[in-house]
Amino acid sequence: MIKIPQSTKGLIFDLDGTVANTMQNHFTSWRHAILPHGIDFNQELFLSLTGMPRHATIAKLNEMFGTSMNLQEVGDAKATHYKSLAHTTQEIEVVTDVIKRYHTILPMSIGTGSTKAGAKYTLETIGYSQFFDIVITADDIEKPKPHPETFLKCADLMGIKPKDCIVFEDGELGMIAAREVGMAVIDVNDYFKQEFVI
Template structure:
């Protein structure tokens, strides 16, 4: 049993990443990327996955093109990966220590989700684990110009919930997301310290 995540009394708003933070979707994303990349002769390792976590769909393919000197159509590969993910996303389980925070502060503090995923699939993911009953504010990859580690996603979340960035606490599992929160001047919790991450374990 992991320790309860504490929230400091001066915090006035909570912001959550989605994949790997509220919903344990990362193993499903990883398998989908691994299979999609294999079709183009790329070995998609867990290290590579962690390095690219938080980057939206098509820009991830652009990064792979640079890293492996390929000329893959981002939409073609991205869409095949996303389709496989969508077919398996029902297997994701909520990250219990983070859901406990959401239940505890529902109706007490304003909350938003800030994700690098597209709006449609993020809404579906939130619905599947039931978090949409508690949080209706969402900033997705479709809603910003600059993605994590740029702070725009989290700054828009703060604006949506009407809380100054310095008074927001962000829950994240990715390096880029943690950097984004810090750059936005927000406090941040690395949720990977609170649950068992199983990426790459099939």
């Protein structure tokens, strides 16, 4: 069970790979979209980019591999493939137990690199929409993780100082973002081991 320090005043949750077990589906869909362009989109590469919005991920891959993938076309291919798998998403219980335990006790929000529509669908699929009035997505910010804007917006809307928040994250970029503004981090990987199947 994940323990929350008594001094904590607000909880912020990443969504994909933290609250919802979507990462295998994202990995499969990225491989489907990227492999035709000659990049071996493997687990290590995927994990290094986790938390970035779709178009930012493709732009970063273009920069890394010298490719000129079309952001819209490749992004749409990834999104379409993901939609065909999204209904299979399940909750990550070690984290959703915390959500249920602290609902109405501490303010809670979602801070995700997903789109607004994607986040809404994921939360509905796992049955957790009713727990979150505040959901900050890639559509609500200018600068994605590892910039802390996502989490700062969450804290601001909850009315909590950053130093009094705990962020639940599975992605390195999100952990960097949270720590940069003095937020405590709970690394979900310490409680839930993700194994990817190619």
